[in-house]
Amino acid sequence: MDSNSYLYKVLENNKIDPELYTKYNVKRGLRNADGTGVLVGLTRVGDVHGYIMDEGERIPVDGKLYYRGYDVEDLVYHAAQEQRYGFEETIYLLLFGDLPTKAELEEFSDLLGEKRALPNNFAEDTIMKVPSPDIMNKLARSVLTCYAYDDRAEDLSPENILRQSIDLIARFPTMVAYAYMAKKHYYDHESLFIHSPGKTKSTAETLLSLIRQDQKFTRLEAEILDLALVLHAEHGGGNNSTFAVHLISSADTDTYSAIAAGVGSLKGFKHGGANIKVMGMMEDIKKGVKNWENEGEVADYLIKILKGEAFDRTGLIYGQGHAVYTISDPRATLLRNKAEALAKEKGFYEEFNLYRTIETLVPKVFKQVKGSDKSICTNVDFYSGFVYHMLGIPTELYTPIFAISRVAGWCAHRMEEIISGGRIIRPAYKCVQPRLPFIPIADRK
Template identity: 60%
Template sequence: MLKTVNYQEFLDEHSNMALTNNRIPAEQYPYFNVKRGLRNSDGTGVLVGLTEIGDVTGYIVEEHEKIPVEGALRYRGISIDKLVAGFQASGRPGFEEASYLLLFGDLPTRKKLDQFNEILESSRKLPAGFVENMILEAPSRNIMNKLARSILALYSYDDDAEGRAITNVLRQCIELIARFPIMIAYAYQAKMHNYNKKSLYIHNPDPGLSTAENFLRLIRPNKEFTKLEAEILDLALVLHAEHGGGNNSTFTTHVVMSSDTDVYSAIAAAVGSLKGSKHGGANNKVVAMMENFKENIKDWNDLDEVERYLEKVINKEAYDKTGLVYGLGHAVYTKSDPRAIILYDKLNELAKEKGVMDEVQLYRNVEKLGPEVFKRVKNNDKIISANVDFYSGFIYKILGINPDLYTPIFAMARVAGWAAHILEEIVSGGRIMRPAYKAVCKRREYVPMEQRQQ
């Protein structure tokens, strides 16, 4: 009989083995022409699929040369700028309209949009007992993990969970778009009650409100919000709803769905991807970094002082000493991120209403000086600009939204894009995704137990 094992000692000893036996020399990757991160040597993405849903442009390639251009984002071929201008001019929320466009490929008529809104409203209600048994009884410290668990739990309440007919998949996708805000809000309330010892508020969604309005209603104890608050959250949802097929979480959706699994499994996997700090968790990092800047820069309007502190950050002498200025730079966008530009314009309205224009100026100074300092300190000509994460977290902070909700809000928006890509994968995919990994381990003989060296 084995003696009692010290678990921690076992882990400490074997972690060294895990590190040693999983380390592949960096030089082997270029030797075998491996596209690490599915990136080409010039930083462009490896082409693995086609899509008609989202188009992200940040550069053009001419004669094998990558040329930076102003960023552009299109949903089903329609410029995000014109889409936003269209619904804002009419004073109506845009997330539902954008979701319809992504799912069905065309802009809705007034009648079709009203029908879609009615279906979303009727789909928001969670199954009987779901809130109590699946959310309140098992709260989580991380809302994204709770969201993934809740998505998988919905499978058990679906009489046709495995059905892959388009009508059935559409139903599942629409229900998930409708229910994400509710599950996120209730998971947040459960987390705050159980781990932060706050009062528990479980409000019912209001059938007459938009997705953004309902979410603000559900997360606030008094259920109150202003028109401008709802407008800017709605805008953030529209801007985050889709970003092409190559971003990590959407690609995850394609990979998982290509195996002919169910919709709930694919969406839950996408949530797990989005949770990562290199993907959907980036806006939290921006807010934390800017709080550090506020503490260490005395005069936020002094460009020289801002520049000096940026130098320290990029030289790994300040903040988290990674050398990164979070919110600057993007995998595709170079000269500009159209989402950041659109969001900033609305941010000014909110900042004036909330009296935080001085803080906005600090953000603007960092946005302006960051690329210049990076170029000088790193002696690097790479063109970078502020991405949408640079301002989205700040907007949520001004709205009084807890940082625990920043990435879940991203998921609440992006589920519309994931759903559209699921439909595209079912209709046009047809093959399970199966890229290759080259084995570089040396071949060796099996050693009998009694001959193994300890």
């Protein structure tokens, strides 16, 4: 039998009639028919608010994101007012549930700085000797390898999980940076530069210093990367990667296996890799639209994309729309405002205005093509890739930066699942394969 015959068998024997999903009221994607998520758990870590339900009708409202009950906009505002970085405070809040005092924040930041360095020989044996062309793949393998360096890897006590969580959160920037440098050297054939992580820098400053040959960066660059880290740190228990961590943790497995599962989920283009799709689309738009200031020309090209006649022919305008947010994504709003300042500093203001034009036009274009009044807002992926591009960060690091941030939320949710979950997550699947009589091997055709 040739490979095509085997493939045919695989394709045919894994098809399920779409009508059966309706017949058995299957919650595909764990979503209800109205698009809301199926309630499968409770959490105190984070809340995503984008609509209200009124007598069974979904009513759009301005988007809000809460970390441990605190509005993320307040976290961002006060960090900026006090001229300090906000991600370390965000990590503390997510892990411990309270806002730190000044002394607690300083002590916690120092602890993270002390733990940035990888275990002895880890970089040489785990990263440099077995590099990967994909940084997320290398990150997942690095997380799993941490198990071998931990004498208490299987200890599921909250005290030990907290220790492991802080270790991983601190090490993620270093593991990502070293994986990137190894990839550049062994796959791109460039010179190898490995910097030791400083103990006194913020997470944003640490990452920028580790991935740049000269280790230099401006305050504004570090501030906007810090903002991106704050905004990506947590997004409720139902997003794919966080739910994956809940799922794996409910089986009472070790921390490294659970967090590696989160990395694997985030790697997908439908989740953490979405901003890469946005950047590809924007490059296509910049080539296809001659006058970026002509709204009519931009709108015409967006219509082509929506009709599947341009870019990747999927009919999707990436970075637009969200499963929960309806009128606005607060993360996108905060990042856009900071991106404008960076665009002026870096000479990208004309391109920034193109992003703003697209953001304004998409709802109108969507209504024109689809004939729908559905609320569509720009999501955080639309601007995050642009911000990283202005920072000179290569595309292959976009999703790993997301992981550097989101690991804080994953660890908080893992702790919650271990302490309050109590039951292995085991949803039902209905088998729709007909019963078949067994055929002796001599009679098979």
